[in-house]
Amino acid sequence: MNIIESLNVSFSYNDAAVLSYPDFKCSVEAPLVIMGKSGSGKTTLLHILAGILRASGGEVSINSIKLNALSPGQLDQFRGRNIGIVYQRAHFMASLSVLDNILLSQYFSGQPLKPTKARDIARQLNIEQLLDKKTMQISQGEQQRVSIARALLPEPKVLLTDEPTSSLDDDSCLSVVHLLKEQSYRVGSALIIVTHDERVKKHFSNTIYLR
Amino acid sequence: MILKIIFRNLVYKPLGTILSIVLLMFGVGIISMLLILYQQAEDKFNNDLKNIDLVVGAKGSPLQLVLSAVYHIDAPTGNILRSDADKIIHDPLIEQVIPLAYGDSYKSFPIIGTDSDYLNMYEAVFKEGNVFTKELEAVIGANVALSSGLKKGDLFLGTHGMGAKGHVHKEFQYKAVGILMPSNTVLDNLVMTNIETVWKIHQHQDKDDGDKEKQTNKLRADTAKPENELTALLIKFRSPMGLLTLPRIINETTNMQAASPVLEINRLFDLMGMGITTIEAVAFAIILISGLSVFISLYGRLQDRKYELALARSMGSTRLRLFGMVLAEGLLLSFSGFLAGIALGRAGLILLDTYAVGKYHIKFSRWGLSRDEGWLFLVTIGIGIAAALIPAIKAFQLNISKTLAND
Numbered sequence: 001m002n003i004i005e006s007l008n009v010s011f012s013y014n015d016a017a018v019l020s021y022p023d024f025k026c027s028v029e030a031p032l033v034i035m036g037k038s039g040s041g042k043t044t045l046l047h048i049l050a051g052i053l054r055a056s057g058g059e060v061s062i063n064s065i066k067l068n069a070l071s072p073g074q075l076d077q078f079r080g081r082n083i084g085i086v087y088q089r090a091h092f093m094a095s096l097s098v099l100d101n102i103l104l105s106q107y108f109s110g111q112p113l114k115p116t117k118a119r120d121i122a123r124q125l126n127i128e129q130l131l132d133k134k135t136m137q138i139s140q141g142e143q144q145r146v147s148i149a150r151a152l153l154p155e156p157k158v159l160l161t162d163e164p165t166s167s168l169d170d171d172s173c174l175s176v177v178h179l180l181k182e183q184s185y186r187v188g189s190a191l192i193i194v195t196h197d198e199r200v201k202k203h204f205s206n207t208i209y210l211r
Numbered sequence: 212m213i214l215k216i217i218f219r220n221l222v223y224k225p226l227g228t229i230l231s232i233v234l235l236m237f238g239v240g241i242i243s244m245l246l247i248l249y250q251q252a253e254d255k256f257n258n259d260l261k262n263i264d265l266v267v268g269a270k271g272s273p274l275q276l277v278l279s280a281v282y283h284i285d286a287p288t289g290n291i292l293r294s295d296a297d298k299i300i301h302d303p304l305i306e307q308v309i310p311l312a313y314g315d316s317y318k319s320f321p322i323i324g325t326d327s328d329y330l331n332m333y334e335a336v337f338k339e340g341n342v343f344t345k346e347l348e349a350v351i352g353a354n355v356a357l358s359s360g361l362k363k364g365d366l367f368l369g370t371h372g373m374g375a376k377g378h379v380h381k382e383f384q385y386k387a388v389g390i391l392m393p394s395n396t397v398l399d400n401l402v403m404t405n406i407e408t409v410w411k412i413h414q415h416q417d418k419d420d421g422d423k424e425k426q427t428n429k430l431r432a433d434t435a436k437p438e439n440e441l442t443a444l445l446i447k448f449r450s451p452m453g454l455l456t457l458p459r460i461i462n463e464t465t466n467m468q469a470a471s472p473v474l475e476i477n478r479l480f481d482l483m484g485m486g487i488t489t490i491e492a493v494a495f496a497i498i499l500i501s502g503l504s505v506f507i508s509l510y511g512r513l514q515d516r517k518y519e520l521a522l523a524r525s526m527g528s529t530r531l532r533l534f535g536m537v538l539a540e541g542l543l544l545s546f547s548g549f550l551a552g553i554a555l556g557r558a559g560l561i562l563l564d565t566y567a568v569g570k571y572h573i574k575f576s577r578w579g580l581s582r583d584e585g586w587l588f589l590v591t592i593g594i595g596i597a598a599a600l601i602p603a604i605k606a607f608q609l610n611i612s613k614t615l616a617n618d
Contacts, residue, residue, distance in 0.1 A: 047612045052525060073529050080527010087615065091518045093216065095223030100215065107212045109527035150526075 002027050003190040004049065004158050008058030011044055018056070021045055024208050026158075031181060031191035033201050036210030042194045045210070046162050049192065050083050051075045063157055080109030084151030084189060086180075088163040090143035092135035098146055099131040105150045114153075121149045124183060141172065148179065152187050159189040165197045177203050217540050220512070227508030232548045234501030239552020239591055241494040244559045246583045249487055256282070256476050259397050262307075262332050264454055266470050267291070267299070267461060268443035273470035274479060280311060280443035281472050283321050283397055287313050290440040291467050299461060300444070304453035307332075309445040312409040315369030315380065320355045322369050322385070322402040324409030329445075333396045339363045340389035343405050349385045350403045353393035361387050369412070383412050410439070498594060505544050506598035509537060513602045520606050521614040534607040541599020542592065549591045553584065 002025040010020040019041040026032040036042045047053040049060055051067045060067045062082055070078055084105070092101045102118045122128045125145045130138050135146065144164065151159055161180060165173040177193075177200060184191040193200060201207045221228045259282055268276045271288030278285035290312075300308045309332065312324035323329075327342045330350065340363040343350055351361050361367060365387045371378040385404065393399055448454060458469040513520075520533050580588070 043616050044612075047615070050525065052615065053612045073531070076524060076529045077527055079525065085525055091522055093219075093516075093519045093522070095219035096216065100212075103212070104523070105526045108523050108532075113212065154527075 009055045010057040026190045033204045033207045034194045040210040051079045082157040084156035084159045086161040090147040102150045109154045159184045231505045235548020236551035238498035240555030243556035263445045264448045265446040270468045274475045276470045277472045277475040287442045293439040306449045307447040311443045313442040314409040324406040336392040338390045338392045346408045348388040350389040352399045352401045354399040502594035502598045509602040521611040524611045530607045534603045537603040537606045538599045541595045545595025
């Protein structure tokens with residue numbers, strides 16, 4: 001079952017330089033890789049899919065709900081409940097511990113906090129021993145895992161990841177790809193990876209290219 | 212969780228937070244202390260003033276006369292002749308006259324010659340014993356008893372004048388016949404005896420130091436002959452008419468002066484008020500600066516935290532929530548600053564209290580928030596909100612897509 005659908009989506013900054021995107025669908029069983037070079041509007045598309053930016057034309061629907069039909073406040077809440085995002089560079093609330101940073105996604109999406117569940121996910125991602133540390137004290141690879149855990153904790157319908165492998169060596173790249181596939185499937189999220197990293201696509205059958 | 216986030220944010224980069232709180236603390240502390248001191252001084256002064264419409268004494272500064280005769284915190288202007296006093300006290304407009312005669316002191320507390328009306332005027336209540344009936348019997352005020360340990364039946368010696376090293380009248384022993392309960396009036400700091408006692412001791416003293424000091428101390432001449440002399444009269448009128456006519460008669464036709472304590476004290480408080488207004492203005496400036504520092508620290512932190520806020524939005528937080536979060540940080544800062552300031556003010560009062568009781572025989576008390584402090588609270592919180600408003604609006608308007616893309 002398709003969870004996220006994109007139809008005729010286009011975007012323009014200041015009415016100039018229109019970006020139009022190919023149509024695509026994505027389900028839990030069939031994760032999607034969106035390939036594109038720098039400047040091809042990858043991050044813009046990711047923001048449109050996440051409801052952070054509004055498409056100028058066309059529509060994105062998640063679980064048959066059209067993002068364009070939601071008010072800004074509704075969109076914020078919808079995003080919190082249904083969309084998990086892993087950014088290219090992990091960012092955190094530096095004043096909070098790793099555990100609290102993971103719980104933030106539940107907190108901001110308005111769900112009751114479940115530290116036990118957060119610990120479970122942390123165990124799956126092999127970062128359980130880091131939970132009491134501050135986010136500045138852990139390595140970049142670990143930070144990425146923490147942000148994956150954070151994105152998955154509210155069990156989103158869609159997991160969007162932005163260049164998750166770009167700065168990794170081949171081994172790490174492979175393990176992150178496996179991790180993302182495995183964990184998003186376990187939680188029941190449709191996985192979309194936006195990247196320019198050619199190494200990623202061979203692990204997925206579903207790939208589209210941005211021009 | 213929201214409290215945790217706010218609190219952690221405040222303590223994560225503590226310097227700006229501490230600066231804001233410390234500035235607020237000093238501003239609020241100074242103002243709260245001033246408010247209380249001023250209030251208490253005013254209360255106390257007015258409390259001691261009840262039933263005294265006019266003070267009559269020797270010519271000199273009217274304020275000095277009031278301060279010495281009503282509050283016993285200044286030297287008397289001099290003495291007046293009993294015969295002069297007798298001329299005016301039979302005026303039909305006068306309801307009550309209380310004579311006061313100064314002379315000695317006991318451990319730097321004044322010994323006042325007067326009559327029992329003086330005690331009744333302040334509604335004195337006896338802890339033990341009763342009022343003086345004979346010469347050399349004395350009633351002891353509560354603070355005097357506390358600091359000297361005098362009990363009913365104890366004998367003690369008076370010192371001539373107010374200095375601690377004055378001549379001690381060894382031949383005359385006072386006997387404490389009554390100890391007063393604390394009344395929060397001037398009585399607390401006085402030893403009271405009858406007028407005849409003061410006359411008797413100083414009549415004798417004339418002979419006593421006449422031989423020794425005749426040539427050396429001519430200046431003493433006016434105080435060294437206190438026979439049939441009084442220091443001041445406290446007058447209560449039957450009707451306000453008295454206040455209109457009698458002071459003029461006294462000031463113009465006798466060599467005494469009449470002063471209205473209410474007038475003089477209001478004048479004094481007006482003068483003090485100017486000083487207090489200045490200090491208050493400085494303290495308010497400190498509070499304003501602390502508001503600025505709250506603004507700078509929130510705004511600066513906002514720049515560092517843009518990404519965190521964008522992150523919060525991308526995880527489902529609404530704009531309004533972020534707005535509230537930043538505003539709450541400002542509120543929390545100003546609230547802690549206010550609490551710290553009130554604590555500082557109270558600590559200052561305690562210090563002053565221990566110091567003042569010993570030195571000025573003044574006691575301050577009061578722990579609850581006064582009404583003025585309620586206003587101070589509102590002003591402080593208002594400044595906190597105003598300082599947080601612009602950063603909060605910035606947080607509200609944050610373009611999360613741009614912020615997230617610009618990493």
